[in-house]
Amino acid sequence: MRFVKMHGLGNDFVVIDAVRQRVEMTPELARRLADRRRGIGCDQVLLVEPAADPRADFRYRIFNADGGEVEQCGNGARCLARFVVDEGLWQAPRLVVETRGGLVGLFLEPDGQVRVDMGPPRLEPAEIPIDAPARALRYPLEVEGERVEVGAVSMGNPHAVLEVADVAAAPVGRLGPALQRHPAFPAGVNVGFLQVLSPEAVRLRVYERGAGETEACGSGACAAVVWGRLAGRLGPRVRVHLRGGDLVIHWPGEGEPVWMTGPAERVFEGRIRT
Numbered sequence: 001m002r003f004v005k006m007h008g009l010g011n012d013f014v015v016i017d018a019v020r021q022r023v024e025m026t027p028e029l030a031r032r033l034a035d036r037r038r039g040i041g042c043d044q045v046l047l048v049e050p051a052a053d054p055r056a057d058f059r060y061r062i063f064n065a066d067g068g069e070v071e072q073c074g075n076g077a078r079c080l081a082r083f084v085v086d087e088g089l090w091q092a093p094r095l096v097v098e099t100r101g102g103l104v105g106l107f108l109e110p111d112g113q114v115r116v117d118m119g120p121p122r123l124e125p126a127e128i129p130i131d132a133p134a135r136a137l138r139y140p141l142e143v144e145g146e147r148v149e150v151g152a153v154s155m156g157n158p159h160a161v162l163e164v165a166d167v168a169a170a171p172v173g174r175l176g177p178a179l180q181r182h183p184a185f186p187a188g189v190n191v192g193f194l195q196v197l198s199p200e201a202v203r204l205r206v207y208e209r210g211a212g213e214t215e216a217c218g219s220g221a222c223a224a225v226v227w228g229r230l231a232g233r234l235g236p237r238v239r240v241h242l243r244g245g246d247l248v249i250h251w252p253g254e255g256e257p258v259w260m261t262g263p264a265e266r267v268f269e270g271r272i273r274t
């Protein structure tokens with residue numbers, strides 16, 4: 001099977017053309033492809049398939065390194081846009097892809113960056129999902145014997161947002177795994193540690209569901225800016241400093257889509273026996 005290795009700010013992917021190749025993706029195969037010693041190695045495996053939804057140009061399936069199929073991947077969406085053009089699957093600089101989490105608009109910019117319409121955030125507990133009686137800005141949780149308050153936002157996939165004074169000192173390795181599997185999140189959750197620098201700039205680290213801490217998380221950056229804006233801490237356009245680099249997130253406000261702009265890099269291509 002042919003694959004292309006790509007990354008968005010160090011969040012890395014194995015991208016597979018399932019339009020011109022017959023691919024039977026399973027959790028076991030995804031885990032093997034993602035294995036950094038026995039396989040190719042990546043945070044997520046991305047499958048590009050023919051669209052089922054007439055409004056979309058391709059279907060985009062996302063598998064975490066643990067083999068679980070999930071609803072959304074922002075950095076991966078930018079890589080998909082570059083992939084389909086580089087591979088001759090698509091010619092125009094704009095396209096729509098369907099994911100389990102909804103439709104995503106992709107725009108290849110002249111400067112090589114990719115702009116993504118990630119759709120509107122979902123904020124009701126049942127949509128996230130979080131086990132809570134009503135929507136709140138902060139949800140109190142007991143975790144590892146301490147009480148924390150998290151924001152909760154879905155970009156199609158679930159995100160918890162924990163505000164910290166300094167991301168460098170944040171207990172990502174301890175609270176990340178504990179919150180990721182907290183019973184309040186029946187589908188698990190990606191955990192963002194957010195440090196607000198100004199209304200226009202933040203630092204963010206993300207412990208991802210099914211992958212652990214990654215160098216960047218696109219949907220996590222969107223979720224963190226949405227929460228920060230709802231908390232009255234952030235303006236409509238925010239530069240998000242992640243370990244792997246910067247994303248620019250634009251959210252006009254409730255009911256509006258979240259826009260993300262950032263890079264997409266192709267690293268190498270190859271073949272693997274499946």
Ligand SMILES: N[C@H](CCC[C@H](N)C(=O)O)C(=O)O
Pocket residue numbers: 011043044062064070071072073074075076157158190208209210211214216217218219220
């Ligand atoms: N770990 C995420 C999927 C990948 C999201 C991330 N890589 C991004 O760029 O949005 C989840 O389980 O929902």
